[in-house]
């Protein structure tokens with residue numbers, strides 16, 4: 001039986017969204033999600049996102065399968081797309097209040113803004129080695145500016161979790177990084193027991209960063225919301241940027257703030273509907 005879906009993207013990081021409000025079990029298996037994400041034999045996307053019933057008092061639950069079928073804890077661009085999708089499903093425009101979404105990274109709260117973007121309370125960054133997780137440093141230590149050998153080169157990396165793992169390194173020129181040849185070596189490095197997303201950051205100034213990303217379970221994407229949040233945190237920890245900055249991704253800009261008041265990360269950016277179909 002054909003299943004209805006709607007395609008969305010956040011700065012070109014694109015997702016198939018499915019109304020799964022009738023059951024806590026995703027209607028697709030990870031294997032099916034891989035087929036659906038195939039850009040030649042399927043619909044084509046970086047992942048599949050399910051809008052499931054809420055749990056423990058939340059409005060809804062979000063689950064996501066990456067295009068390789070793995071299930072990450074969270075997705076920043078994806079939850080902005082989910083917020084717009086839910087507004088479409090509910091038929092109301094909830095710009096005045098936040099959605100509270102249960103995820104494997106905790107409760108995440110997106111809110112539609114009056115200018116049609118989505119502002120997301122992404123929660124607090126996790127900084128201890130055991131929280132990333134990584135064995136790069138002792139488990140109760142933070143991982144800031146540590147050497148990591150990848151592809152015959154020593155990189156200085158900082159690790160941050162937004163519920164999902166991120167390895168961030170600062171470079172002179174992001175355009176010069178050969179993501180195709182080194183991305184998966186970072187992703188699958190033995191110091192990351194759950195693999196990792198990897199962000200390459202060029203500091204333009206203390207309020208403007210350029211980023212390219214190799215995502216765990218998806219490879220090169222045009223944007224990564226959790227990665228942009230993690231990169232802002234890494235920039236602050238290394239005193240390379242302020243706590244509010246624009247992060248320019250190949251797909252466009254995200255505004256990120258690491259609040260001094262509540263230690264939470266706030267991400268603001270777009271989410272665009274593309275088309276609805278059945279498959």
Ligand SMILES: N[C@H](CCC[C@H](N)C(=O)O)C(=O)O
Nearest residue numbers: 072075076077164224225226
């Ligand atoms: N590939 C990521 C999940 C999607 C994150 C990214 N698309 C975002 O916008 O945060 C992971 O396995 O942790």
